[in-house]
Amino acid sequence: MELFNNLVLGFTTAGAPWNLFFCLVGVILGTLIGVLPGIGATATIAMLLPITFQLEPVSSLIMLAGIYYGAQYGGSTTAILINMPGESSSAVTAIDGYQMARKGRAGAALAIAAIGSFFAGTVSTVLVAVFAPPLTAIALKFGSAEYFSLMIVGLVSSIALAHGSVVKALGMVVLGLLLGLVGTDIYTGTPRFNLGILELSDGLNFVALAVGVFGIAEILRNLENEHDRDVMIKKVTNLWPTKQDWKEMTAPILRGTAIGSALGILPGGGAILASFASYTVEKRMSKTPEEFGKGAVAGVAGPESANNAGAQTSFIPMLTLGIPANPVMALMIGAMIIQGIVPGPNVATEQPALFWGIIASMWIGNLMLILLNLPLIGLWVKLLTIPYYMLFPAIIAFCSIGVYSVNSNVFDLYAVAFFGLIGYVLAKLRCEPAPLLLGFVLGPLLEEHLRRAMIMSRGDATTFVTRPISLTLLLLAAAVLVVVLLPSIRKKRDEVFVED
């Protein structure tokens, strides 16, 4: 019954006209950037983060969440129509979705993706609502040792999901942690690593870092070799799936939802992993595995449901523990901090309207997406053809405005240029920015909990392995690390990421 009351509270909050409006703005923006080349959800949210400061906390988080799952939708549209996944989580969709489009079944592929996503979104919204409160209750019992171990799990998982060298990804995490420590030591007030620059005494600006390494560096990479995109499909017709399609898509959607929901909860897991796992499962379970890669309905339905479910349930660790599962969640946490909300298990009890409002808005947002995207598909197809050189000046302008408006501090703009350069150099060196950003957000927290845990245990480092929850988490982290380092799985992982 409490669940029911909570959901009523959530839907009343999310259903308020103002919040509905921002949910709509979010999902439209999300679809837009998912469809447009060269700008992803992370960069967009980083860019808009400071502007949301002007809004109510609930409205701003609802909008940012909308951008995130809207981008998943938009990303699958480009994957199907032009074989270019707008977001990495729809990379798998491109395999069979594009083949369907080439056979003249683009409409059906888009509809299957949308229906699968909507179903998965509905189920995982309920799952978030059911599992968030008990997890919050557990999280309230967490001591510093548990928090430390949990963050280790998150950081290790982000390494597992990075492309390329594991050692480099680990280096990115450590570099991020170190950058996060720039500023002032919270325990003693000692300034550190600030190079004598006054503006650095509060630490590096999170927004400037995120905009630099995700926004600016991404533009530089796109400018390396400019080429136009070929859009083969000019018009999409026959949206409604056939009877045969319905039969073929039902089971994959159900399985994809289950896989996605489970993997999304893992810190560092989320949408990308879920879609790959679902594709593998569908191919293995199919009676006609030879159809895969040639336009199999299950190859679109499964992964699309899985990535949407995963995107949704990745909110669980963020909402209940204040631990980001991916860079987007790290930005959401940044948004909460800007709004003066301390992320963590207390959010559910102290800000129930915010907590349940976000959860309810996810379902509303998914409904908006399906109502919006299928009829508007013609418009999105047109947008696909916008050349990149017309887009990036606007991105630069919005980045500059966004970053400057955080504190009206021009130093942050110089930091954007600096981190843009750093981000580009790192990209050239095949170092992923996602683990760096996670490390940056978690750095101060990790240090705080490490120091507190050590004081509480009087310097006994075994405190991390004698407390059961902490031990379990550390074992999980170790298992993930072993798995990524195993040669056979590494090979598989390289194959999986070859797509991008």
Next chain:
Amino acid sequence: MKSLNFSSRDIVCGALFILVGLFFAVQAYGLELGTAVRMGPGYFPFVLAGILVILGIIVIIQGTQIEHEPMGPIAWRGMLFILPAPVFFGLTVRGLGFVPSLFLTALIAAFASTKMRPGMALLLVGGLTIFSVVVFSYALGLPFRRFGPWLGQ
């Protein structure tokens, strides 16, 4: 004799890790390290910096074993126009004001693409500036001066 195939990418990457690690290590060593029970401000960063140096060494060692892979094109033109854009905005937003500063910032950035034509750029950037003023200055009410003191206002 088989010659070693150094990956310049990995050498640079490893060297970067080591240099940054050493920088943080030296800085952290200058702070109070404290003990494991009562860690000082330098303890945790010092450990992390050490790890980063070790990772850098591993990256370099791995780089000597992997075959050389070309770095790909470098966006020199992009860097020349993109990176100064936010800096220019920072230098002028107070003096020139939001409208002219944003216009010039976007104009600088626009020329990062070889495909951009001057007429096109002016049109695009003009539209962008109008859009931004309407959305950010009027609709969202961000506290920017539209025209600054350098223009005699």
